[in-house]
Amino acid sequence: MTVNDRAAKFAGIHPVRPFSKIWPIFFGLVIVGCASPRVPTYVTSPPPPPEDVRAQIGPLAITTAATPATTEFTRPMGKGRSVGHGGWVGFWTPPAVLASGGDGRGLILGLFLSPVAGTAGAIYGAVAGMTAVEYEQVHATLDTTFQTTDWTSQLEAAVADSIRQLTTQSFVSSTNGAQTTLELTPLFIRLQGAVEIDPPLTFVGTVRLRLLCPMDQSELFVTEFDYTGSQYTLRQWAEHDGELFRKELATARSSLSDQIVERVFLAYSLPESPAQQRVLPWPPKK
Protein backbone atom coordinates (compact mmCIF):
# COMPACT_ATOMS: atom_id res chain seq x y z
CA MET A 1 0.00 0.00 0.00
CA THR A 2 1.49 3.35 -1.00
CA VAL A 3 1.46 6.51 1.07
CA ASN A 4 -1.14 7.86 -1.34
CA ASP A 5 -3.37 4.84 -0.82
CA ARG A 6 -3.08 5.18 2.94
CA ALA A 7 -3.98 8.84 2.73
CA ALA A 8 -6.94 8.08 0.53
CA LYS A 9 -8.06 5.28 2.82
CA PHE A 10 -8.13 7.55 5.81
CA ALA A 11 -9.80 10.27 3.81
CA GLY A 12 -12.48 7.91 2.66
CA ILE A 13 -11.44 8.71 -0.91
CA HIS A 14 -10.16 5.75 -2.91
CA PRO A 15 -7.60 6.18 -5.67
CA VAL A 16 -9.11 5.95 -9.13
CA ARG A 17 -8.47 2.61 -10.85
CA PRO A 18 -10.07 2.21 -14.29
CA PHE A 19 -11.55 -1.28 -13.74
CA SER A 20 -12.88 -0.39 -10.32
CA LYS A 21 -15.18 2.10 -12.08
CA ILE A 22 -17.20 -0.56 -13.87
CA TRP A 23 -18.97 -2.20 -10.98
CA PRO A 24 -19.97 1.01 -9.21
CA ILE A 25 -21.42 2.21 -12.53
CA PHE A 26 -23.31 -1.04 -12.95
CA PHE A 27 -24.70 -1.07 -9.46
CA GLY A 28 -25.38 2.65 -9.66
CA LEU A 29 -27.50 2.09 -12.77
CA VAL A 30 -29.26 -0.89 -11.23
CA ILE A 31 -30.29 1.04 -8.16
CA VAL A 32 -30.97 4.27 -10.03
CA GLY A 33 -33.57 6.19 -8.19
CA CYS A 34 -32.96 4.50 -4.85
CA ALA A 35 -31.96 7.60 -2.90
CA SER A 36 -30.12 7.57 0.39
CA PRO A 37 -29.53 10.55 2.68
CA ARG A 38 -26.40 12.50 1.80
CA VAL A 39 -24.45 13.59 4.82
CA PRO A 40 -22.72 16.91 4.02
CA THR A 41 -24.62 20.03 4.95
CA TYR A 42 -22.99 23.42 4.76
CA VAL A 43 -23.53 27.16 4.46
CA THR A 44 -21.92 29.11 1.63
CA SER A 45 -20.98 32.55 2.89
CA PRO A 46 -19.95 35.74 1.10
CA PRO A 47 -17.00 37.94 2.10
CA PRO A 48 -17.65 39.99 5.28
CA PRO A 49 -18.46 43.71 5.06
CA PRO A 50 -15.50 46.08 5.23
CA GLU A 51 -14.68 47.68 8.59
CA ASP A 52 -15.79 51.12 7.37
CA VAL A 53 -19.29 49.70 6.77
CA ARG A 54 -19.29 48.09 10.19
CA ALA A 55 -18.33 51.42 11.72
CA GLN A 56 -21.67 52.81 10.46
CA ILE A 57 -23.74 50.11 12.14
CA GLY A 58 -25.55 51.60 15.09
CA PRO A 59 -28.54 50.48 17.19
CA LEU A 60 -30.02 47.76 15.06
CA ALA A 61 -33.53 46.74 14.04
CA ILE A 62 -34.18 43.44 12.25
CA THR A 63 -36.90 43.24 9.61
CA THR A 64 -37.99 40.70 7.05
CA ALA A 65 -39.17 41.45 3.54
CA ALA A 66 -42.90 41.23 2.92
CA THR A 67 -42.56 38.94 -0.09
CA PRO A 68 -42.55 35.24 0.88
CA ALA A 69 -39.81 32.88 -0.25
CA THR A 70 -40.39 30.99 -3.47
CA THR A 71 -40.57 27.22 -3.08
CA GLU A 72 -39.31 25.12 -5.99
CA PHE A 73 -39.38 21.33 -6.03
CA THR A 74 -37.84 19.48 -8.97
CA ARG A 75 -40.55 17.38 -10.58
CA PRO A 76 -39.53 13.70 -11.03
CA MET A 77 -40.38 11.86 -14.25
CA GLY A 78 -44.01 10.88 -14.66
CA LYS A 79 -45.16 7.26 -14.89
CA GLY A 80 -45.11 6.98 -18.69
CA ARG A 81 -41.74 8.63 -19.09
CA SER A 82 -40.32 6.57 -16.22
CA VAL A 83 -41.35 3.31 -17.91
CA GLY A 84 -39.62 4.35 -21.13
CA HIS A 85 -36.53 5.70 -19.37
CA GLY A 86 -36.21 2.67 -17.07
CA GLY A 87 -36.60 0.29 -20.01
CA TRP A 88 -34.05 2.21 -22.10
CA VAL A 89 -31.42 2.40 -19.36
CA GLY A 90 -32.04 -1.24 -18.37
CA PHE A 91 -31.74 -2.42 -21.97
CA TRP A 92 -28.42 -0.72 -22.72
CA THR A 93 -26.70 -1.14 -19.39
CA PRO A 94 -25.63 -4.83 -19.70
CA PRO A 95 -23.95 -4.52 -23.14
CA ALA A 96 -22.38 -1.16 -22.22
CA VAL A 97 -20.91 -2.50 -19.00
CA LEU A 98 -19.93 -5.97 -20.14
CA ALA A 99 -18.35 -4.73 -23.37
CA SER A 100 -16.47 -1.88 -21.72
CA GLY A 101 -13.37 -4.05 -21.32
CA GLY A 102 -13.19 -4.41 -25.12
CA ASP A 103 -14.35 -8.02 -24.94
CA GLY A 104 -16.63 -9.10 -27.82
CA ARG A 105 -18.03 -12.00 -25.78
CA GLY A 106 -19.10 -9.50 -23.13
CA LEU A 107 -21.03 -7.55 -25.74
CA ILE A 108 -22.90 -10.67 -26.90
CA LEU A 109 -23.67 -11.73 -23.34
CA GLY A 110 -24.82 -8.18 -22.58
CA LEU A 111 -27.19 -8.18 -25.57
CA PHE A 112 -28.68 -11.47 -24.35
CA LEU A 113 -29.29 -9.93 -20.95
CA SER A 114 -30.71 -6.71 -22.39
CA PRO A 115 -34.36 -7.79 -22.74
CA VAL A 116 -34.48 -8.98 -19.13
CA ALA A 117 -32.75 -5.86 -17.80
CA GLY A 118 -34.90 -3.65 -20.01
CA THR A 119 -38.09 -5.25 -18.70
CA ALA A 120 -36.84 -4.91 -15.12
CA GLY A 121 -36.04 -1.25 -15.75
CA ALA A 122 -39.49 -0.61 -17.24
CA ILE A 123 -41.18 -2.29 -14.25
CA TYR A 124 -39.08 -0.19 -11.89
CA GLY A 125 -40.08 2.93 -13.82
CA ALA A 126 -43.75 1.95 -13.63
CA VAL A 127 -43.55 1.46 -9.87
CA ALA A 128 -41.28 4.38 -8.94
CA GLY A 129 -42.52 6.97 -11.45
CA MET A 130 -44.66 9.76 -10.01
CA THR A 131 -48.07 10.59 -11.44
CA ALA A 132 -49.16 14.19 -11.89
CA VAL A 133 -51.76 13.76 -9.15
CA GLU A 134 -49.21 12.38 -6.69
CA TYR A 135 -46.82 15.22 -7.51
CA GLU A 136 -49.54 17.78 -6.82
CA GLN A 137 -50.29 16.12 -3.46
CA VAL A 138 -46.62 16.01 -2.46
CA HIS A 139 -46.11 19.61 -3.58
CA ALA A 140 -49.13 20.73 -1.55
CA THR A 141 -47.87 18.88 1.54
CA LEU A 142 -44.45 20.52 1.32
CA ASP A 143 -45.93 23.97 0.63
CA THR A 144 -48.23 23.65 3.63
CA THR A 145 -45.32 22.50 5.79
CA PHE A 146 -43.31 25.53 4.76
CA GLN A 147 -46.17 27.97 5.35
CA THR A 148 -47.16 26.56 8.75
CA THR A 149 -43.54 26.62 9.90
CA ASP A 150 -43.47 30.42 9.50
CA TRP A 151 -39.85 30.07 8.56
CA THR A 152 -39.21 33.74 7.81
CA SER A 153 -40.29 34.93 11.27
CA GLN A 154 -38.37 32.12 12.92
CA LEU A 155 -35.24 33.02 10.96
CA GLU A 156 -35.59 36.64 12.11
CA ALA A 157 -35.85 35.48 15.74
CA ALA A 158 -32.90 33.10 15.31
CA VAL A 159 -30.69 35.86 13.86
CA ALA A 160 -31.64 38.15 16.76
CA ASP A 161 -30.72 35.39 19.24
CA SER A 162 -27.40 34.78 17.51
CA ILE A 163 -26.57 38.50 17.57
CA ARG A 164 -27.28 38.59 21.33
CA GLN A 165 -25.17 35.51 21.98
CA LEU A 166 -22.23 36.24 19.71
CA THR A 167 -21.90 40.03 19.70
CA THR A 168 -22.38 43.13 21.84
CA GLN A 169 -24.50 44.79 19.17
CA SER A 170 -27.32 46.94 20.60
CA PHE A 171 -30.93 46.44 19.46
CA VAL A 172 -34.05 48.52 19.13
CA SER A 173 -37.49 47.00 18.80
CA SER A 174 -38.68 49.06 15.84
CA THR A 175 -37.07 50.78 12.89
CA ASN A 176 -38.04 54.21 14.32
CA GLY A 177 -35.11 54.43 16.70
CA ALA A 178 -32.72 52.38 14.65
CA GLN A 179 -29.55 53.68 13.10
CA THR A 180 -29.27 50.54 10.95
CA THR A 181 -31.80 48.04 9.66
CA LEU A 182 -30.82 44.44 9.01
CA GLU A 183 -33.29 43.17 6.41
CA LEU A 184 -33.63 39.43 5.79
CA THR A 185 -35.30 38.17 2.62
CA PRO A 186 -35.63 34.40 2.21
CA LEU A 187 -35.46 34.13 -1.57
CA PHE A 188 -35.77 30.42 -2.34
CA ILE A 189 -36.40 27.13 -0.66
CA ARG A 190 -35.55 24.47 -3.21
CA LEU A 191 -35.53 20.71 -3.37
CA GLN A 192 -33.35 20.35 -6.41
CA GLY A 193 -31.85 17.54 -8.44
CA ALA A 194 -31.83 15.90 -11.85
CA VAL A 195 -35.10 15.06 -13.60
CA GLU A 196 -35.00 11.27 -13.17
CA ILE A 197 -37.17 8.46 -11.89
CA ASP A 198 -37.74 9.41 -8.24
CA PRO A 199 -34.36 11.21 -7.95
CA PRO A 200 -32.64 12.35 -4.73
CA LEU A 201 -33.32 16.06 -4.21
CA THR A 202 -31.05 18.35 -2.24
CA PHE A 203 -32.47 20.98 0.12
CA VAL A 204 -31.13 24.45 -0.74
CA GLY A 205 -32.20 27.63 1.03
CA THR A 206 -31.13 31.10 -0.13
CA VAL A 207 -31.42 34.21 2.01
CA ARG A 208 -30.58 37.78 1.00
CA LEU A 209 -29.32 40.17 3.65
CA ARG A 210 -29.25 43.95 3.41
CA LEU A 211 -27.91 46.49 5.87
CA LEU A 212 -29.89 49.71 5.36
CA CYS A 213 -29.83 53.20 6.67
CA PRO A 214 -33.51 53.79 7.73
CA MET A 215 -33.34 57.55 7.14
CA ASP A 216 -32.99 57.28 3.35
CA GLN A 217 -33.16 53.49 2.83
CA SER A 218 -29.66 53.58 1.33
CA GLU A 219 -27.86 50.24 1.19
CA LEU A 220 -24.74 49.87 3.29
CA PHE A 221 -24.20 46.22 2.43
CA VAL A 222 -26.04 43.52 0.49
CA THR A 223 -25.19 39.86 0.13
CA GLU A 224 -26.65 36.34 -0.06
CA PHE A 225 -26.20 33.17 1.96
CA ASP A 226 -26.95 29.62 0.77
CA TYR A 227 -27.64 26.64 2.95
CA THR A 228 -27.13 23.25 1.26
CA GLY A 229 -28.67 20.44 3.24
CA SER A 230 -29.72 16.81 3.18
CA GLN A 231 -30.80 14.78 0.19
CA TYR A 232 -33.93 12.63 -0.02
CA THR A 233 -36.46 11.74 -2.70
CA LEU A 234 -39.50 13.95 -3.02
CA ARG A 235 -41.69 11.22 -1.50
CA GLN A 236 -39.34 10.94 1.50
CA TRP A 237 -39.34 14.70 2.01
CA ALA A 238 -43.15 14.70 2.12
CA GLU A 239 -43.64 11.58 4.32
CA HIS A 240 -45.43 12.02 7.65
CA ASP A 241 -46.72 15.48 6.77
CA GLY A 242 -43.31 16.69 5.68
CA GLU A 243 -41.44 15.64 8.82
CA LEU A 244 -38.00 15.52 7.17
CA PHE A 245 -38.67 18.83 5.39
CA ARG A 246 -39.70 20.47 8.67
CA LYS A 247 -36.55 19.21 10.42
CA GLU A 248 -34.35 20.45 7.59
CA LEU A 249 -36.01 23.88 7.72
CA ALA A 250 -35.10 24.05 11.42
CA THR A 251 -31.50 22.97 10.77
CA ALA A 252 -31.19 25.49 7.93
CA ARG A 253 -32.55 28.28 10.13
CA SER A 254 -30.06 27.53 12.89
CA SER A 255 -27.04 27.17 10.57
CA LEU A 256 -27.92 30.26 8.54
CA SER A 257 -28.53 32.49 11.55
CA ASP A 258 -25.14 31.66 13.11
CA GLN A 259 -23.28 32.10 9.83
CA ILE A 260 -25.08 35.35 8.98
CA VAL A 261 -24.11 36.86 12.33
CA GLU A 262 -20.53 35.56 12.18
CA ARG A 263 -19.97 36.93 8.68
CA VAL A 264 -21.70 40.28 9.12
CA PHE A 265 -20.49 41.19 12.60
CA LEU A 266 -17.40 39.12 13.44
CA ALA A 267 -15.41 37.84 10.47
CA TYR A 268 -12.23 39.70 9.66
CA SER A 269 -10.43 38.90 6.42
CA LEU A 270 -6.69 39.16 6.85
CA PRO A 271 -4.73 40.85 4.09
CA GLU A 272 -2.82 38.54 1.75
CA SER A 273 0.38 37.61 3.54
CA PRO A 274 3.52 35.70 2.51
CA ALA A 275 3.09 33.75 5.76
CA GLN A 276 0.20 31.88 4.17
CA GLN A 277 2.53 30.05 1.78
CA ARG A 278 5.23 27.61 2.85
CA VAL A 279 7.47 24.99 1.33
CA LEU A 280 6.81 21.73 3.16
CA PRO A 281 9.60 19.25 3.88
CA TRP A 282 9.64 16.22 1.60
CA PRO A 283 9.65 13.43 2.53
CA PRO A 284 7.60 14.63 5.52
CA LYS A 285 8.95 14.21 9.04
CA LYS A 286 7.12 11.42 10.87
Place this chain on the structure above:
Amino acid sequence: MATQKIILLGLLIGLTACQTTRPPTVKVIGLWPDDPPLMYQPFNLWSGGDCYIWPVLDSPQPTLRWEPFPRPGDIAVDTGHVLAQITRVSYDLRIWRNVDGFPSELVYARDALPGTAQRIEPPLQTGQAYFWSIRARFTLTDQTRVTEWSRIESPRPLGIPASTNTNTYPDARYYRFSIR
Protein backbone atom coordinates in the same frame (compact mmCIF):
# COMPACT_ATOMS: atom_id res chain seq x y z
CA MET B 1 16.04 -1.72 -29.69
CA ALA B 2 17.72 -2.42 -26.37
CA THR B 3 19.38 0.99 -26.47
CA GLN B 4 16.01 2.67 -26.97
CA LYS B 5 14.58 0.84 -23.97
CA ILE B 6 17.50 1.87 -21.80
CA ILE B 7 17.14 5.51 -22.89
CA LEU B 8 13.41 5.46 -22.20
CA LEU B 9 13.93 3.86 -18.81
CA GLY B 10 16.60 6.43 -18.00
CA LEU B 11 14.29 9.28 -18.96
CA LEU B 12 11.52 7.82 -16.85
CA ILE B 13 13.75 7.43 -13.80
CA GLY B 14 15.20 10.91 -14.30
CA LEU B 15 11.74 12.45 -14.59
CA THR B 16 10.53 10.65 -11.49
CA ALA B 17 13.60 11.64 -9.52
CA CYS B 18 13.08 15.29 -10.46
CA GLN B 19 9.48 15.17 -9.33
CA THR B 20 10.07 13.47 -6.00
CA THR B 21 12.93 15.72 -4.95
CA ARG B 22 10.92 18.90 -5.44
CA PRO B 23 9.45 19.96 -2.07
CA PRO B 24 5.79 20.94 -2.24
CA THR B 25 4.64 24.54 -1.73
CA VAL B 26 1.35 24.77 0.10
CA LYS B 27 -0.81 27.83 0.70
CA VAL B 28 -3.38 28.14 3.45
CA ILE B 29 -6.04 30.62 4.52
CA GLY B 30 -5.70 31.58 8.19
CA LEU B 31 -3.39 30.07 10.78
CA TRP B 32 -0.91 27.29 10.04
CA PRO B 33 -1.21 23.92 11.74
CA ASP B 34 1.99 23.19 13.67
CA ASP B 35 1.01 19.78 14.99
CA PRO B 36 -0.20 17.58 13.40
CA PRO B 37 1.54 19.24 10.46
CA LEU B 38 0.35 19.53 6.90
CA MET B 39 1.81 16.72 4.81
CA TYR B 40 1.54 16.76 1.06
CA GLN B 41 2.84 14.16 -1.37
CA PRO B 42 3.78 15.63 -4.74
CA PHE B 43 2.90 13.69 -7.89
CA ASN B 44 5.11 10.72 -8.57
CA LEU B 45 4.96 8.48 -11.64
CA TRP B 46 5.29 5.29 -9.62
CA SER B 47 2.96 5.81 -6.70
CA GLY B 48 0.67 8.59 -7.90
CA GLY B 49 0.32 11.22 -5.20
CA ASP B 50 -0.57 14.87 -5.60
CA CYS B 51 -2.56 14.60 -2.41
CA TYR B 52 -2.50 15.43 1.30
CA ILE B 53 -1.45 12.70 3.73
CA TRP B 54 -3.58 12.31 6.83
CA PRO B 55 -1.13 12.28 9.77
CA VAL B 56 -1.82 9.18 11.87
CA LEU B 57 -1.84 9.92 15.60
CA ASP B 58 -1.48 7.26 18.28
CA SER B 59 -3.35 9.01 21.07
CA PRO B 60 -7.13 9.48 21.02
CA GLN B 61 -6.44 12.60 23.08
CA PRO B 62 -3.95 14.39 20.85
CA THR B 63 -2.58 17.83 21.56
CA LEU B 64 -3.19 20.11 18.58
CA ARG B 65 -0.89 23.08 18.07
CA TRP B 66 -1.07 26.07 15.77
CA GLU B 67 0.85 29.24 15.06
CA PRO B 68 0.17 32.35 17.13
CA PHE B 69 -1.75 35.35 15.83
CA PRO B 70 -0.89 37.89 14.50
CA ARG B 71 1.89 36.40 12.45
CA PRO B 72 4.93 38.57 11.67
CA GLY B 73 3.96 38.33 7.99
CA ASP B 74 0.52 39.76 8.72
CA ILE B 75 1.95 42.77 10.52
CA ALA B 76 4.43 43.34 7.67
CA VAL B 77 1.63 43.68 5.09
CA ASP B 78 -0.73 45.57 7.40
CA THR B 79 -0.17 49.03 5.94
CA GLY B 80 -3.06 50.56 7.89
CA HIS B 81 -1.55 49.38 11.19
CA VAL B 82 -4.88 47.78 12.06
CA LEU B 83 -3.34 44.66 13.55
CA ALA B 84 -1.16 46.74 15.85
CA GLN B 85 -4.37 47.82 17.61
CA ILE B 86 -5.70 44.35 18.38
CA THR B 87 -5.95 43.08 21.94
CA ARG B 88 -7.24 40.01 23.82
CA VAL B 89 -6.18 37.39 21.27
CA SER B 90 -7.60 33.91 21.80
CA TYR B 91 -8.44 30.97 19.56
CA ASP B 92 -11.51 28.96 18.49
CA LEU B 93 -11.01 25.28 17.67
CA ARG B 94 -13.33 22.88 15.85
CA ILE B 95 -12.97 19.17 15.03
CA TRP B 96 -15.31 17.28 12.70
CA ARG B 97 -15.57 13.56 12.01
CA ASN B 98 -14.74 12.69 8.41
CA VAL B 99 -17.59 11.10 6.48
CA ASP B 100 -16.85 10.42 2.80
CA GLY B 101 -14.16 13.08 2.64
CA PHE B 102 -16.26 15.84 4.20
CA PRO B 103 -16.33 17.31 7.74
CA SER B 104 -19.83 16.11 8.43
CA GLU B 105 -20.23 15.81 12.17
CA LEU B 106 -18.92 18.44 14.59
CA VAL B 107 -17.41 16.50 17.50
CA TYR B 108 -15.40 19.15 19.33
CA ALA B 109 -15.84 22.91 19.71
CA ARG B 110 -14.02 25.29 22.01
CA ASP B 111 -14.02 29.09 21.87
CA ALA B 112 -11.63 31.66 23.31
CA LEU B 113 -8.77 29.24 24.07
CA PRO B 114 -5.96 31.30 25.58
CA GLY B 115 -2.97 29.43 24.09
CA THR B 116 -1.77 27.96 20.83
CA ALA B 117 -2.17 24.31 21.90
CA GLN B 118 -5.07 22.25 23.15
CA ARG B 119 -5.25 18.68 24.43
CA ILE B 120 -8.47 17.12 23.20
CA GLU B 121 -10.81 15.84 25.90
CA PRO B 122 -12.87 13.66 25.95
CA PRO B 123 -11.01 11.12 23.78
CA LEU B 124 -11.78 10.91 20.09
CA GLN B 125 -12.89 7.70 18.46
CA THR B 126 -10.01 5.46 17.31
CA GLY B 127 -9.71 4.27 13.72
CA GLN B 128 -11.37 7.43 12.54
CA ALA B 129 -10.28 10.37 10.38
CA TYR B 130 -10.98 13.95 11.41
CA PHE B 131 -10.92 17.45 10.01
CA TRP B 132 -9.86 20.35 12.23
CA SER B 133 -9.67 24.10 11.93
CA ILE B 134 -8.58 27.00 14.05
CA ARG B 135 -9.23 30.72 13.99
CA ALA B 136 -8.06 33.69 16.01
CA ARG B 137 -10.54 35.68 18.09
CA PHE B 138 -9.51 39.20 19.07
CA THR B 139 -10.73 42.64 19.99
CA LEU B 140 -10.38 45.51 17.55
CA THR B 141 -11.58 48.94 18.64
CA ASP B 142 -13.67 47.34 21.40
CA GLN B 143 -15.39 44.96 18.97
CA THR B 144 -14.91 41.20 18.79
CA ARG B 145 -13.50 39.95 15.50
CA VAL B 146 -12.53 36.50 14.23
CA THR B 147 -10.29 35.45 11.36
CA GLU B 148 -11.43 33.00 8.70
CA TRP B 149 -11.47 29.32 9.67
CA SER B 150 -8.06 28.09 8.58
CA ARG B 151 -8.04 25.84 5.54
CA ILE B 152 -5.89 24.64 2.68
CA GLU B 153 -5.95 27.00 -0.28
CA SER B 154 -3.60 25.26 -2.72
CA PRO B 155 -2.81 22.71 -3.98
CA ARG B 156 -6.47 21.80 -3.74
CA PRO B 157 -7.23 18.62 -1.80
CA LEU B 158 -8.59 15.63 -3.71
CA GLY B 159 -12.26 15.75 -4.50
CA ILE B 160 -12.64 19.54 -4.29
CA PRO B 161 -13.73 21.01 -7.63
CA ALA B 162 -11.46 23.70 -9.05
CA SER B 163 -14.46 26.02 -9.21
CA THR B 164 -14.87 25.94 -5.42
CA ASN B 165 -13.51 29.28 -4.30
CA THR B 166 -16.36 30.25 -2.05
CA ASN B 167 -16.25 30.28 1.72
CA THR B 168 -18.25 27.41 3.13
CA TYR B 169 -18.82 26.23 6.68
CA PRO B 170 -17.81 23.52 7.22
CA ASP B 171 -15.29 23.09 4.41
CA ALA B 172 -13.56 19.97 3.04
CA ARG B 173 -10.34 22.02 2.81
CA TYR B 174 -9.82 22.05 6.58
CA TYR B 175 -6.73 20.40 8.09
CA ARG B 176 -6.86 16.68 8.76
CA PHE B 177 -5.56 13.86 10.93
CA SER B 178 -6.59 10.34 11.85
CA ILE B 179 -6.46 8.36 15.08
CA ARG B 180 -4.88 4.91 14.85
